[in-house]
Amino acid sequence: MGFLVVLAQRTLYGLLLLLAVLVLNFTMINLAPGDVVDTIAADMGGASAELVAQIRAEYGLDQPVIVQLGNYVWRVFQFDLGQSYFYNRPVTEMIFERLPATLLLVFSAQIFALVVGILLGVFAAQRPNGILSHIVTLFALFGYAAPVFWTGILLLIAFSLKIPLFPVAGMRDVTVEGFLPQALSVAHHLVLPMLTLGSIFIALYSRLCRASMLEVLGSDYVRTAKAKGLSPRDVTMKHALKNALPPVVTLAGLQFSAVISGAVLVETVFSWPGLGQLALTSILARDTPTILGILFFSALVVIVGNLLTDLVLRLIDPRVRGKA
Amino acid sequence: MSAPLLSVENLRIELATRGGMVPVVDDLSLWLNPGETLSIVGESGSGKSMTALAVMGLLPRIGRVAAGRIMFEGQDMTQMEDAALRRIRGNQIGMIFQEPMTSLNPVYTVGEQIAEVLRHHQNQGAAQAWANAVDLLDAVRIPNAKGRAGTYPHEMSGGQRQRVMIAMALACRPKILIADEPTTALDVTVQAEIFDLMRELAKETKTATILITHDMGVVAEMADRVVVMLKGEKVEDGTVTDLINRPQHDYTKSLIASVPHLTPETRDESEVAAQVDQPLLSVRDLTVQFPVKKRWGKREMFTAVNGISFDVERGKTLAIVGESGSGKTTAALAVARLVAAQAGHVTLDRTDMLTLEGEALRQARANVQVIFQDPYSSLNPRLRAGAIVREPMDNLGNLPAAQRDARVAELFEQVGLEPAQMHLFPHQFSGGQRQRISIARALSTNPSLIICDEAVSALDVIIQAQILDLLKDLQRDLDLTYLFISHDLGVVQQMCDDVAVMYMGDIVEYGTRNAVFASPQQDYTRNLLAAVPSVESVIEHPAP
Numbered sequence: 001m002g003f004l005v006v007l008a009q010r011t012l013y014g015l016l017l018l019l020a021v022l023v024l025n026f027t028m029i030n031l032a033p034g035d036v037v038d039t040i041a042a043d044m045g046g047a048s049a050e051l052v053a054q055i056r057a058e059y060g061l062d063q064p065v066i067v068q069l070g071n072y073v074w075r076v077f078q079f080d081l082g083q084s085y086f087y088n089r090p091v092t093e094m095i096f097e098r099l100p101a102t103l104l105l106v107f108s109a110q111i112f113a114l115v116v117g118i119l120l121g122v123f124a125a126q127r128p129n130g131i132l133s134h135i136v137t138l139f140a141l142f143g144y145a146a147p148v149f150w151t152g153i154l155l156l157i158a159f160s161l162k163i164p165l166f167p168v169a170g171m172r173d174v175t176v177e178g179f180l181p182q183a184l185s186v187a188h189h190l191v192l193p194m195l196t197l198g199s200i201f202i203a204l205y206s207r208l209c210r211a212s213m214l215e216v217l218g219s220d221y222v223r224t225a226k227a228k229g230l231s232p233r234d235v236t237m238k239h240a241l242k243n244a245l246p247p248v249v250t251l252a253g254l255q256f257s258a259v260i261s262g263a264v265l266v267e268t269v270f271s272w273p274g275l276g277q278l279a280l281t282s283i284l285a286r287d288t289p290t291i292l293g294i295l296f297f298s299a300l301v302v303i304v305g306n307l308l309t310d311l312v313l314r315l316i317d318p319r320v321r322g323k324a
Numbered sequence: 325m326s327a328p329l330l331s332v333e334n335l336r337i338e339l340a341t342r343g344g345m346v347p348v349v350d351d352l353s354l355w356l357n358p359g360e361t362l363s364i365v366g367e368s369g370s371g372k373s374m375t376a377l378a379v380m381g382l383l384p385r386i387g388r389v390a391a392g393r394i395m396f397e398g399q400d401m402t403q404m405e406d407a408a409l410r411r412i413r414g415n416q417i418g419m420i421f422q423e424p425m426t427s428l429n430p431v432y433t434v435g436e437q438i439a440e441v442l443r444h445h446q447n448q449g450a451a452q453a454w455a456n457a458v459d460l461l462d463a464v465r466i467p468n469a470k471g472r473a474g475t476y477p478h479e480m481s482g483g484q485r486q487r488v489m490i491a492m493a494l495a496c497r498p499k500i501l502i503a504d505e506p507t508t509a510l511d512v513t514v515q516a517e518i519f520d521l522m523r524e525l526a527k528e529t530k531t532a533t534i535l536i537t538h539d540m541g542v543v544a545e546m547a548d549r550v551v552v553m554l555k556g557e558k559v560e561d562g563t564v565t566d567l568i569n570r571p572q573h574d575y576t577k578s579l580i581a582s583v584p585h586l587t588p589e590t591r592d593e594s595e596v597a598a599q600v601d602q603p604l605l606s607v608r609d610l611t612v613q614f615p616v617k618k619r620w621g622k623r624e625m626f627t628a629v630n631g632i633s634f635d636v637e638r639g640k641t642l643a644i645v646g647e648s649g650s651g652k653t654t655a656a657l658a659v660a661r662l663v664a665a666q667a668g669h670v671t672l673d674r675t676d677m678l679t680l681e682g683e684a685l686r687q688a689r690a691n692v693q694v695i696f697q698d699p700y701s702s703l704n705p706r707l708r709a710g711a712i713v714r715e716p717m718d719n720l721g722n723l724p725a726a727q728r729d730a731r732v733a734e735l736f737e738q739v740g741l742e743p744a745q746m747h748l749f750p751h752q753f754s755g756g757q758r759q760r761i762s763i764a765r766a767l768s769t770n771p772s773l774i775i776c777d778e779a780v781s782a783l784d785v786i787i788q789a790q791i792l793d794l795l796k797d798l799q800r801d802l803d804l805t806y807l808f809i810s811h812d813l814g815v816v817q818q819m820c821d822d823v824a825v826m827y828m829g830d831i832v833e834y835g836t837r838n839a840v841f842a843s844p845q846q847d848y849t850r851n852l853l854a855a856v857p858s859v860e861s862v863i864e865h866p867a868p
Contacts, residue, residue: 084867220426224381227421229414230439242431271794318476 003314010310014303017278019073025292026072030065036085036286037061050272059085060220072292081296085176086282091293094278098237099297101171102274104186105266106259106301108194113201114252120202121209122241125221128214136206144203148262152269159192166192169271193270197262201255205248212244219243258303326820328355329360329499329532330379333408334404335392337374337383337556345390348374349556352392356500361526361533363547363564365540365579367784371556372536376502378402380419383408396500401745415445418493422505424485428477434461435473441495460491464521483514484647490521498527504536511647511811514718516855519546538785541583541857544568552576569864582785583859584814588679602674603635604805605659605773610649610668612658628654630829631668636822638772639799641806643816645852646826652809654824656775659807660692661685690720694767697778699758702752710736710746713764735764740794756787763794768804780815792818813856817841825849 028174037055041047047055060071075082076208081091120140124133143151160168166188167173173185216222217240225239277293282290314320326577337349349371356362364372379394381401394401396416401409413419413540421427429437438460439453448456453474461469464487477485503522507666509514523546525622526533535546543550546563551561552575559573573578589684612629629651636642644652658665661677670677673691680688693716696702703712710732717728733743733817739760750758759779766774776795780788792815816823823840825833825848833846 220421221429223382224427224489224492225429226420227380227413227419228444229410229412230440231410232442234444239429239432243429285327319430319478 006314007307009313010307014307017303018296018299022073022076022292022296023069025295025299026069029064029288029292030068035061035287036288039286040085057174061305076228076296081293084282084287084290086285086290087314091289094290095275095293095297098273098275098278101272102263102267102276103150103301105193105197105272105274106256106263108190109197109263109266110201110252110256110259110305113198114248116198116207117202117205118209118241118245118248121205122213122236122244123275124206124210125213125217128210133210137210140203140206142203143199144201146199148196148200148265149269151199152192152266155192155196156269159309193272196269197259197266200262201252203260204251204255208251209244209248212247213240216240216244242316244321246313249309249312249316253306256305256309257298260298260301329358329396330534331355331393331395332375332379333376333393333395335375335394336390337371337378338388338390340386340388341382347385347390347556349378352556352558354551354558354561356532356534358499359526359530359532360548361535361538361546363535363543363550364553365537365543365550366553367538367786369555370553372553373504375553376419376504376534376536379502380413380417381406382413403621409566411445412442414493415496416497416498417476417500417502417503418496418498419504420486420493420506422508424482424489424509427489430477431673433474433476438473438488438492438495440837441794445496448659452578456495457491460495461488463525464488464491466491478567482510483518486510486518487521490518490525494525494529494531500534501526501531502534502536506535507542508538509523512813512855513647513851515857519857522546535648538579539583539857540568540579541859544583544859545857546863552579565777565862565864568859568862578786580859582789582814583638584773584812584817584856585858604638604673605636605807606669606671607635607655607659607667608633610655610669610670611666612654612663613666626718627829629658629665632824632829632831633827636773636805636807638805639803640821641799641808641819642822642824643808643810643820644824644826645810645813645816647811647852649828650826651829652811652826653777656807656809657694659773660694660775661689662694690716690769691771692773692775694775694777695759695762695766695779698782699762700754700782703758703761705750707749707778708746709741709748709750709753709761712750712761713746713768715837716765719746731768732764735767738798739764754787755783756791759783759791760794763791763798767798773805773807774808778811779808781810781812786816793845795819813853825852 035056036059037052040055041052051153053062060068072082079092081095083089084091084094117140120136124136127133156168159165170181171186171189173189176182176185217236221243222235222240225235230239263274264276264279266272267274268280271277273299278290279294281287282294332352332376334355335349335352338345338347340694346367352371352375354362354364364375366372374383375467376389377387378389379401381404383389389402394400396412404412428434435454435457438457439448439450442448442453442456443450458469458473461473465583466472466484466487472480477488480488489506501522506522507518510518519542523532525531525737535542537543547564549562550564550567552559552567552573554575560567560571560576567576568580571580609631610633611627611629611631612627613625616624616626632655634642644655646652654663657663659670659672659677661680665678668678672688674686675691676690677688690837707715710729713732713735714728717723717731718725721728723731732746736743736746741757741760741764745753750761753761762779779795780791783791795806796819799806806819808816808819810819817837823834824831825840825846827848833840833844833849841853
């Protein structure tokens, strides 16, 4: 089946999934007790029943839930996620301000975790019972088990305060100008958050890659590669690794949602100006349109991530290309 | 005679096991002259493959050469540095393996896998290596070699993949080609083609060949000299003509005896008279189709079984023979309702099998049981042998629960196992014993029809003979009826009363055993029979 056909098919599935997510999110938020009007009233130090009803009517919250849902879905299809109750700004605008920061963090952490995890896995599979293999496993499990905010704070203390290699917070140094210096500044700020977020996933990827490599190294075609007289490096990195990758890539695709929820915490620890911080404040303020908007974009990132995973798998394994 | 190209002297190979180092090859000496074909023959576990891997320096991690020398061009390969060994591997000595389906890397094109060897050993540039790879594919008779070089292994048949392996092994014009059971996984007609190709190429390139096999027929047709191995030791060696005509060791004799003689002995055909009863199994116009492609809801159907009809008398055996993809297994599984048939009628014991549904179908399964090919994967590794045999009775039998364990013990005895072995797990049995468990399981519900789906194909020839004897004894004692699916004409000839030959979903020839084997009517059957390796070519007939 052609590449474009698959792309079109997956995109269609993705859109349908997005619609389902939209409806589900909206319904679940409305099932929870309390709304923004309660928060406003609380901020005002209490309000009369008439005033509360008036505010509800203003926001359209007095209509039946099904009508609200219909209106919401219709507006989303016009790329309008509504007005934030709390910030009193268009939600789309706020999200687009912050989305690039989150995307940068999520994708760089994911790539970092994959590269390091795969290399560690390949290394550990060479001598599966060697002492170094066990050290790798232990190290990786530590990253997996440690709470992400704790890892983050520890890294901050170590590499920002004790040894001031990296900045404490934020995304860029506002004093630098020009494209390249700014990009370097962002990269500099990115290092610690990326390490923190990636450290959770290194363990997963390296463990799976190790298991997958061990299986592949015992296969007949690896024996064939050795019988050709190839060097150990060619046997491992060319013949074995490419066959060991598909399970790791598949897992990475499934982990996209976990990376995004991890990002919320990491952004808070490092004051990274992404969606995570916005999510936290809007949840506390019961700012439904903003929450829904963020959930919508999170779902979008997960779906796009999975689409990318599928495409990468097709690149790696020709046998997948034959199937729908 | 010139000096041998390769000589193995007093070789001892040991494997590390929980009980310490265990020898798998002991005191083995053999030599290979330039341009000749030496065959190493023996059953699995005889150490023949380990010997080949030791020559390549490819012993598994737990193995090592404990004593002896492997001399190649004046150098002892067991003492060589890994880098020096890698210059010989794939360059001076090429190797092809048993499993063409898994021996090629699935994620690289076949052209790349051949070109890689040329780039690595001969420092050829990418374009030149690719062009040479295409030439090699052409030499191993892959049609449209230029176009096929860019395809992946999964887009090729088993025979074609083995041709690619041969092209790869011969790419650098090695002095020695080691072929480890190169055709065991292939159909008999494909085997004949591969052997033709190997003979021709070896002659052309003056490559000496070490051919590892378990089949004396193959030895007779391919080799100049032969070494017979048993349990890691050489029991006998010599030229093929000497060894086959004057075997000294009993083991060699039994190997020669296991080669099928497809010239049938004359039997009186009393079976014709007895056909008064309705046949136990009657199949009419059975058709099985599979959807192969689904594209936006459109389905294309592949017809695996194309309206076939046959009968099996009670207490008799019908063999369905054919090559892989002929539909023989699909047809049998459709009879057992394990795959769905699209059309036709299957009447077993006066029951219309294809119309049964739900509980009636479930109960009918007691009457038809299957023995599968691979005794290693068809038994649940987490269940004890006794539980495996008991399970069908728990599900289907009308035997009271209290009597079932006694029945299991009885079945174990019937198939030649000890009842005490009920408590062991499948991995604690040998391949032959596992197949006995499968047989006991199949017998447990007292079925009237047993389908043997390549039931002995995965076993060594001598074990194979034992299992076939057991099946015949059980048939006689219990009045069993077999539907015997096999690609092995030698086995079929020993087992069956009637034969149906299948080709591409159709039965192309159907008749009594003698009729089909003695005077095949169809070209396809004749080719199939001719492709079976036999020892006839080297048997010396005394002058009259």
